Amino acid sequence: MDKISTYDYLLQHQVKPSVQRLAVMDYLRKHKTHPTADDIYVHLLKEIPTLSKTTVYNTLRLLVEHGAARMLTIDERNVCFDAMVEPHAHFFCTTCGRVYDLPTDEVSVAQVDSLPGGHKVAEVDLYYRGTCGHCLGADLKN
Structure with missing residues (x-):
């Protein structure tokens, strides 16, 4: 997965790249810590001050629907995400x-x-x- 750019990875999964989608997917690909949506939001807010939490949640939902990421519900308190599909x-x-x-x-x-x-x-x-x-x-x- 790391051999292709995040832009091309999104296109492969029929996801139209946008600044926010690229940032969320890039974060998932670089941080293999299985972050929560809140983790991603807090980190990306520094880079994209206009980013909303809703955009992060919607982007993650879209990535999961298109098979570009996985949603993990291992822990009953948190949902985390994984770029390794x-x-x-x-x-x-x-x-x-x-x-x-x-x-x-x-x-x-x-x-x-x-x-x-x-x-x-x-x-x-x-x-x-x-x-x-x-x-x-x-x-x-x-």
Whole structure:
């Protein structure tokens, strides 16, 4: 994904590039921290003072609808976003709240088209919950 420009990436996903859409998508591509809409808004407001929170939410919704980003609901309190749309798993640290990507070569993300009972699979989300290595390291030092 990083090999093409954000402008071309939006065009590939049939999203008409605008200053705001480019800024939101570029932020997602550069910050692989699974930011919330509020995180994105606060950061981009410094660069685009006229940006509204509604524009950020609408842009994220549009990016998700066009497959340019994914919406993650790992934590019941927050919805975060991910620019990596290829199959992969996530690890949610219940201590610090950070979300980590787990590449498919490290975890198996099932690729199934259908399930017993005639169910058709549209997508698979795999989430792990626990304590991240950073927090475990901090616990060991205390």
